[in-house]
Structure formats: C-alpha cells, structure tokens
Amino acid sequence: MRIVVLLKAVPIVGTERLLDAFRVDRGSGLEANGNDEYVLEAALQLTEQHGGEVTLLTMGPAGALEALRKGLAMGAARAVHVQDDAVAGSDARGTVRVLAAALGRLEYDLVFAGADSSDGLGGVVPAWLAARLGLPYLSYAARIEPGPGGATVRVHRISPTGFDLLEAPMPALVMGTQLLGEPRYPSLRGIMQARTKEIATWSLADCGLQPSEVGPAAASSEIVGATPPPPRGGATIVRDQPDAAVAQIVDFLASRRLV
Amino acid sequence: MGSAIWAVAELADGAPTRLSLELATLARTLAEAMGAEATTVLVAPGAAAAAPALAQHGPGVLVVDTAASEELASAAVVSARVATLAAERGPAWILCGASPDGKDVAGQLAALLDWPVLVNGAAVRWQDGAPLVEMSIFGGRLVTESRPTASPAVIVVRPGAIAAEEAPAPGAVEAVEVVPGRELPAVRIVERVAEAAAAASIEEARIIVAGGRGVGGPEGFAVIEDLADALGGAVGATRAVVDAGWISYSQQIGQTGKIVKPALYVACGISGAIQHKVGMQTSGTIVAINRDPDAPIVEFADLVVIGDLFEIAPRLAAAVRARKA
Numbered sequence: 284m285r286i287v288v289l290l291k292a293v294p295i296v297g298t299e300r301l302l303d304a305f306r307v308d309r310g311s312g313l314e315a316n317g318n319d320e321y322v323l324e325a326a327l328q329l330t331e332q333h334g335g336e337v338t339l340l341t342m343g344p345a346g347a348l349e350a351l352r353k354g355l356a357m358g359a360a361r362a363v364h365v366q367d368d369a370v371a372g373s374d375a376r377g378t379v380r381v382l383a384a385a386l387g388r389l390e391y392d393l394v395f396a397g398a399d400s401s402d403g404l405g406g407v408v409p410a411w412l413a414a415r416l417g418l419p420y421l422s423y424a425a426r427i428e429p430g431p432g433g434a435t436v437r438v439h440r441i442s443p444t445g446f447d448l449l450e451a452p453m454p455a456l457v458m459g460t461q462l463l464g465e466p467r468y469p470s471l472r473g474i475m476q477a478r479t480k481e482i483a484t485w486s487l488a489d490c491g492l493q494p495s496e497v498g499p500a501a502a503s504s505e506i507v508g509a510t511p512p513p514p515r516g517g518a519t520i521v522r523d524q525p526d527a528a529v530a531q532i533v534d535f536l537a538s539r540r541l542v
Numbered sequence: 543m544g545s546a547i548w549a550v551a552e553l554a555d556g557a558p559t560r561l562s563l564e565l566a567t568l569a570r571t572l573a574e575a576m577g578a579e580a581t582t583v584l585v586a587p588g589a590a591a592a593a594p595a596l597a598q599h600g601p602g603v604l605v606v607d608t609a610a611s612e613e614l615a616s617a618a619v620v621s622a623r624v625a626t627l628a629a630e631r632g633p634a635w636i637l638c639g640a641s642p643d644g645k646d647v648a649g650q651l652a653a654l655l656d657w658p659v660l661v662n663g664a665a666v667r668w669q670d671g672a673p674l675v676e677m678s679i680f681g682g683r684l685v686t687e688s689r690p691t692a693s694p695a696v697i698v699v700r701p702g703a704i705a706a707e708e709a710p711a712p713g714a715v716e717a718v719e720v721v722p723g724r725e726l727p728a729v730r731i732v733e734r735v736a737e738a739a740a741a742a743s744i745e746e747a748r749i750i751v752a753g754g755r756g757v758g759g760p761e762g763f764a765v766i767e768d769l770a771d772a773l774g775g776a777v778g779a780t781r782a783v784v785d786a787g788w789i790s791y792s793q794q795i796g797q798t799g800k801i802v803k804p805a806l807y808v809a810c811g812i813s814g815a816i817q818h819k820v821g822m823q824t825s826g827t828i829v830a831i832n833r834d835p836d837a838p839i840v841e842f843a844d845l846v847v848i849g850d851l852f853e854i855a856p857r858l859a860a861a862v863r864a865r866k867a
C-alpha cells in the first residue's frame with residue numbers, strides 16, 4: 284500500500300501570532316500538526332502490517348523541514364516539501380490547489396489527512412481536495428483497515444452513538460482523528476536512518492502552478508480586524524473547608540446568574 | 543450571481559439538528575439585512591417530514607428526499623445535490639454548519655462550485671454590503687473579523703453563533719427532484735454500529751462540567767455526571783481520561799477534541815494544559831476545583847477552589863439542587 288500523508292507544519296500551539304498583514308506568522312517554531320501525527324501513525328502501522336511505503340507531503344515554509352524530519356524518523360520513507368515564497372499566505376483554496384497539483388505527481392493508493400489543523404481549524408481541506416481529485420472521501424476515521432479482497436479501504440467513521448463502517452475503492456482519501464492512536468516517538472535508529480532519506484523540494488512551477496493561483500493575491504477573504512479577548516485570570520481563590528467552599532461557589536454562581 | 547442566502551440543514555434521528563435551526567435563523571436575519579431572500583436546503587432521506595420544523599424558523603425550505611441513497615455516506619450525496627441547485631438558482635452565500643457532516647459538505651461544495659470558503663464563523667453579521675465573519679483563532683487568544691472579497695462564497699458557522707428563533711410566519715416548503723450535474727464518488731455504509739447512547743452534545747451546552755485525571759477512574763465520573771445533572775449541563779473531559787478509556791472521545795475538549803464556549807465551565811481535577819485550554823478558554827465563566835494551587839488552570843479561571851473534588855463536587859451538587867428546590 285502506498286500512502287501519502289498530508290502533514291502540515293503549524294506554529295507551536297500556544298505561540299501562534301499574526302503578522303501585521305494579518306497573516307499567520309510561520310517564521311519560527313513550527314511543529315507537526317497534532318492530528319496529522321495520528322494519521323501518520325495509522326499509515327505506518329498499515330504499511331508495517333500489509334507492506335508498502337509512506338510518503339509525507341507538506342506545503343509550507345523552510346521551517347516545516349523539522350516536522351518532516353520527525354515524520355521520517357517515525358518511519359515514513361520519503362518526503363515532498365512544496366516550498367515557494369509565492370505560497371505563503373495561501374487560504375484553503377490555494378492550499379488545495381497546491382496539494383492537488385503535488386498529488387498529481389505522486390503515485391498512491393491512499394491519501395491521509397488530519398481532521399483539522401491547529402492554526403487554521405478549518406477542517407475543510409481534506410473534503411475539498413478529495414472532491415477536486417475525484418477520490419472517494421472517508422472522514423472522521425477512528426480506525427482504518429484494508430477491505431476484504433484488498434482493493435478497497437474500510438474506515439470506522441465516528442458517529443454520535445458509535446461508528447459507521449464505511450467502504451470505498453482505492454485510491455481514496457481518508458481523514459482521521461485522535462482515536463487512531465497515540466503517535467510513536469522516533470527511535471534513535473529511526474532518527475539516524477532519517478538523515479539519509481530523501482526530502483524532495485518542489486517549487487510552484489514544479490507543480491505546474493502560477494503564482495497568481497495561490498498566496499494572498501488569490502485569497503478570497505481578508506481579515507479586517509483582530510482583537511484579543513478581555514484578559515482572564517486574577518481568580519478568586521477559595522481554600523476553605525468543603526462546606527464553606529461550596530457555599531462560596533454557590534454565591535459566586537448566583538452572582539453571575541448561573542444557578 | 544444573485545443575492546440570496548442559503549443554509550444547508552442536516553437531520554439527526556429524523557429531526558433538524560439545533561445547529562441547522564440556528565443556521566436557518568441566521569440566514570433569515572442576514573437576508574433581512576441584505577434585503578434578499580433566504581432559503582434552507584435539506585437533502586436527506588425523509589427530508590419532507592422534517593421540513594416543517596425548519597420552515598418554522600423562517601426561510602423557505604428546498605427539500606430533496608434521498609431515501610434511495612440511505613446506504614451511502616451522506617456528505618457526497620448532499621453536496622452534489624446542493625451544488626446542482628446552487629448552479630441553477632445562483633445564491634450569493636451558502637451557510638454550512640461546523641458539524642462533521644457540515645464541514646465535509648462545505649469542502650465538497652467548494653470543490654464542485656469552485657467557490658471559496660470562510661471557516662470557523664463564531665458570529666456573522668451584515669456590514670457594508672457583505673457578511674462580516676467573526677472567528678476565534680489561536681485557541682481563543684485572538685478574535686478576528688473577516689470579509690469575503692467577492693461573492694459567492696461558502697461560510698462555515700459554529701454552533702451557538704445565534705439563538706435559534708422561530709419566525710413570525712413560517713416559510714414555504716418546496717420539494718424538488720435533482721439530477722446532480724456531477725456525482726462525487728460513492729462511499730458505502732457497510733454497517734452502522736451503536737456502542738453507547740448519544741451523550742448530550744458539549745458544543746451546544748450552556749453549562750459543562752468536565753473531569754480530568756483527578757477524577758481517578760471511570761467510576762469517578764459518576765461524581766462529574768451528578769454535578770452536571772444538578773446544574774443542567776453536559777459532561778466534558780480531557781484527553782488524558784479519553785486515552786485512559788474512562789469516557790468517550792465525543793466528550794473531549796481541546797486541540798484534538800472539541801472547541802466549546804459554554805456560559806459556565808466547571809473543571810474538576812484538570813490541570814489546564816495548553817492543549818486543553820485552547821478548547822475552553824473562551825467560556826463565559828470558568829470554575830476550577832483542583833488540589834494543586836499551582837496548577838496552570840489557576841491562571842485562567844475565574845474562581846478556583848483548592849481541594850479534593852470528591853469532597854467538593856457532591857456537596858456542590860446537593861447545594862445546587864437544594865437551591866433549585
């Protein structure tokens with residue numbers, strides 16, 4: 284099974300900020316998006332059990348390299364890094380254009396994506412990409428396995444009461460969640476091996492795209508204002524015995540009309 | 543393109559979800575401000591029976607019954623039909639809910655129509671001839687306002703952006719047959735597996751009582767459930783306890799769980815790690831019960847009770863019930 288994992292390098296959670304032009308600052312401190320590590324883990328387990336290889340694909344700045352190296356150390360075979368000054372500031376549509384074009388140059392049975400990214404929180408890139416590429420789309424996966432016969436993929440899609448067992452022919456795009464399982468830590472051996480693995484760097488032109496199709500120029504919305512919410516903290520601290528403490532909580536909730 | 547605004551609705555157990563009723567209400571209020579027409583589109587098996595409840599909330603309802611596609615994953619079926627209707631009738635804006643199905647539909651609609659998408663709308667209002675979309679980003683550390691640079695566009699709206707409200711006069715229901723211009727690849731539902739009763743949705747709850755590792759084990763959650771019941775709220779959780787198997791993933795709050803914004807969040811035995819904080823820090827009021835005065839949550843709560851949750855929570859439940867009686 285050849286699996287391409289879409290791995291986004293995001294600002295370290297808790298340190299995100301906007302640049303003056305209201306774009307997300309990707310200049311420093313990037314890490315692999317949490318959800319993408321879950322789908323990577325699932326991809327590695329599938330290829331370990333059923334044969335095949337995992338390719339990482341990312342669109343992002345130079346700083347995304349570290350997240351790719353970690354993915355390679357975890358066990359991916361190779362990585363493709365679409366890096367081009369023109370793609371900075373792309374919205375979801377620009378991102379989909381780039382990822383679709385890059386996938387057009389790769390061979391795969393399955394494409395894996397995370398449920399959402401911690402900086403964008405859109406969660407629409409995977410569905411968009413699948414429809415654009417004409418791939419069956421299986422989302423919110425808690426479990427991914429080969430279907431009977433081997434030409435299909437089966438996914439447990441989380442439902443309000445349990446899961447729906449989905450099946451579709453390959454190639455297909457699967458979007459996955461944390462329920463796929465804890466990602467492994469790279470082993471020392473994995474880290475050593477990763478040094479010799481290939482990271483291909485592709486430009487926009489390599490993907491067959493024009494700069495006008497991506498980046499801020501092609502963005503379809505603009506941020507017109509940004510305000511931090513009122514600061515929190517300065518909490519009232521209660522250290523009384525349980526009964527007295529509870530009386531204080533009730534008074535506090537009543538004062539805010541919450542009980 | 544015209545100037546109409548559409549809302550894409552979805553059903554749960556045969557009835558419109560609360561988020562769908564909110565979208566219908568939002569479409570109606572935006573249409574009033576725009577001086578345009580609002581329509582709710584419902585594509586589902588059994589759509590006709592559920593349409594009146596949507597029509598109560600104002601806009602006319604376009605109904606497409608897809609009983610024949612019941613064994614297929616719904617998003618591809620819905621988006622192919624909504625896209626075809628949109629291409630025929632030309633709305634300027636389409637609202638989708640930020641539910642799993644709603645986000646799937648939004649992405650697929652964008653591909654089929656080649657429209658842009660604004661995601662994660664926490665509120666939408668009409669200003670200077672365009673929708674202004676408020677979003678909470680970076681785990682609630684920043685609130686932005688965005689505007690589409692052109693119409694048409696898809697806008698994804700989170701639960702709670704507006705209160706669902708019935709209209710003075712219900713809208714008209716129109717049943718239509720749609721032959722999609724382009725079908726998306728079908729995904730078959732082999733089996734629907736029920737493992738547990740659906741818990742109260744945390745994204746829609748006004749009050750959440752959440753438990754973390756301090757709850758000690760699956761039995762410990764009885765205390766959390768009881769307090770939630772007394773307060774009339776839903777039960778939330780951290781990833782630590784979901785990973786431990788004490789409670790279902792659907793209740794997880796945080797970076798790789800759900801983002802919530804209740805009026806009251808009661809955190810019991812939760813340290814307040816950044817990945818949890820980003821899912822709940824915009825709550826109206828945060829109350830923390832923790833043994834450790836140095837836990838990070840102390841820094842962003844409004845009221846902190848230092849103590850053992852097993853001593854505090856049951857007494858609090860009793861006190862709240864006594865007060866309500």
Ligand SMILES: Cc1cc2nc3c(=O)[nH]c(=O)nc-3n(C[C@H](O)[C@H](O)[C@H](O)COP(=O)(O)OP(=O)(O)OC[C@H]3O[C@@H](n4cnc5c(N)ncnc54)[C@H](O)[C@@H]3O)c2cc1C
Nearest residue numbers: 317754755756780781782796797798799811813818833851
């Ligand atoms: C990629 C990634 C994604 C993640 N996503 C999420 C997410 O979506 N949601 C999430 O929650 N976490 C997430 N995490 C995990 C997060 O980092 C923390 O590990 C987790 O939130 C800790 O859960 P906790 O507060 O229950 O446990 P702990 O950090 O162990 O805290 C337990 C707290 O309970 C207190 N306590 C213990 N006993 C009692 C008692 N009897 N009475 C009162 N207080 C008591 C302790 O003082 C302590 O503060 C993620 C991590 C990663 C790496």
Ligand SMILES: Nc1ncnc2c1ncn2[C@@H]1O[C@H](COP(=O)(O)O)[C@@H](O)[C@H]1O
Nearest residue numbers: 289290342396397399400405406407408
């Ligand atoms: N720039 C990117 N490079 C690689 N994958 C991406 C990129 N942006 C989004 N994705 C994939 O799409 C998923 C959902 O992202 P989003 O729609 O931005 O929330 C992520 O978890 C990734 O798998």
